[in-house]
Amino acid sequence: MNADQVPAPSFGARLAAEFAAGRHLCVGIDPHPGLLAEWGLPDSAEGAERMGRDVVAASAGVAAALKPQISFYERFGSAGFAALERVLADARAAGVLVVGDVKRGDIGSTFAAYADAWLASGSPLEVDAMTVAPYMGFETLSGAFPYVREHGKGLFVLAATSNPEARAVQTAVRGDGQTLAASMVAAANEWNAREHAADPVGSVGVVLGATLALDEFGIDTAARVSPALPVLAPGFGHQGARIEDAAEIFGGIGHAVLANESRSILGGGSELLAGRIRERATLIAEALRA
Numbered sequence: 001m002n003a004d005q006v007p008a009p010s011f012g013a014r015l016a017a018e019f020a021a022g023r024h025l026c027v028g029i030d031p032h033p034g035l036l037a038e039w040g041l042p043d044s045a046e047g048a049e050r051m052g053r054d055v056v057a058a059s060a061g062v063a064a065a066l067k068p069q070i071s072f073y074e075r076f077g078s079a080g081f082a083a084l085e086r087v088l089a090d091a092r093a094a095g096v097l098v099v100g101d102v103k104r105g106d107i108g109s110t111f112a113a114y115a116d117a118w119l120a121s122g123s124p125l126e127v128d129a130m131t132v133a134p135y136m137g138f139e140t141l142s143g144a145f146p147y148v149r150e151h152g153k154g155l156f157v158l159a160a161t162s163n164p165e166a167r168a169v170q171t172a173v174r175g176d177g178q179t180l181a182a183s184m185v186a187a188a189n190e191w192n193a194r195e196h197a198a199d200p201v202g203s204v205g206v207v208l209g210a211t212l213a214l215d216e217f218g219i220d221t222a223a224r225v226s227p228a229l230p231v232l233a234p235g236f237g238h239q240g241a242r243i244e245d246a247a248e249i250f251g252g253i254g255h256a257v258l259a260n261e262s263r264s265i266l267g268g269g270s271e272l273l274a275g276r277i278r279e280r281a282t283l284i285a286e287a288l289r290a
C-alpha cells in the first residue's frame with residue numbers, strides 16, 4: 001500500500017457496522033434441486049444463478065450478509081462457477097457482505113492458494129470472508145492472514161458445527177484439557193486480540209451451530225472478549241433451532257452473531273422470498289436486542 005492510500009476497513013469493523021444497524025441475519029444461498037423446482041427454475045447453472053441473484057436483490061439493506069454455499073454451484077463445473085461469479089458481482093454492487101461457505105483447509109502452501117482464490121482483490125470469486133476448516137492445524141490458515149490483516153477480509157473457522165456427527169470429533173479433549181472446539185475459539189480470540197486489538201469486533205470468527213448445547217463443547221458463552229468474537233451460526237430454521245431463541249443459545253457472545261438460515265428462507269417459491277427475509281431479519285434483531 002502507498003503512503004497516500006487509505007487502508008481498507010477491517011472485516012470486523014464492517015461487521016460491527018451491520019450489528020450497530022441492527023442487522024444480524026445471514027441469508028444462505030443454497031440452490032438445492034428441490035428448491036429450484038419450487039421456484040420453477042431448472043436444476044442447472046442458469047437456475048442456480050437466477051436464485052442467487054434474486055436472493056441478493058431481496059437481501060440488500062435488510063440482511064447483514066449472504067452465505068452462498070459453494071457446493072451447489074460447484075456441481076455444475078465451470079458453468080456453475082461462472083454463475084457464482086455473477087451472483088458475487090451483484091452482491092458487491094449491492095454492498096452486501098458475502099461469506100463464501102467454502103470450508104477450505106489444507107497444508108499451508110495449498111491453503112494459501114485457496115485464500116488467493118476467495119480473498120484476493122479482483123479475483124473473480126472474491127468474497128468478504130470465507131469459512132475454513134482448521135483441523136489440519138490452526139496455523140495452516142496463515143496464508144489467509146495477510147488478507148485479514150491488511151485487506152479487510154474475514155475468516156470463519158469451523159469450531160462446533162451444527163451437524164450431529166461433529167460431536168465425537170469436536171468435543172475431543174486435547175492434551176492441554178481444551179476441547180478441539182474450544183481451542184478453535186481460543187485461537188480466533190487470540191488472533192483478534194493480537195492483530196486487531198482496537199476493533200470492536202474481530203475479523204477472525206468461528207462457526208458455532210445454533211443446534212448445540214455449546215457448554216457441552218467446552219465453549220463458555222458467558223466469557224466477554226475484546227474484540228468481540230464474530231459467530232457464524234447455522235442451524236436455525238430447517239435444522240431445528242429457533243431464531244427467536246438466539247439470545248438464549250449464544251448468551252454473552254450473542255451480540256456478534258450472524259444467524260444463518262437457508263432452506264427455511266428459500267423454500268416455498270420465489271414469491272415468499274422477500275417477506276421471509278424481512279420476517280427473519282426482524283426476529284433475529286428483536287431476539288438479540290432483548
Ligand SMILES: O=c1ccn([C@@H]2O[C@H](COP(=O)(O)O)[C@@H](O)[C@H]2O)c(=O)[nH]1
Pocket residue numbers: 028030069101160161162163207208209234235236237238239260261262263264
Ligand atoms: O456447522 C455448519 C456449517 C455450515 N453449515 C451450512 O449452513 C447452511 C445451512 O443450511 P440450512 O438450510 O439453513 O440448514 C448449509 O449451507 C450448510 O452447509 C451448516 O449447516 N452447519
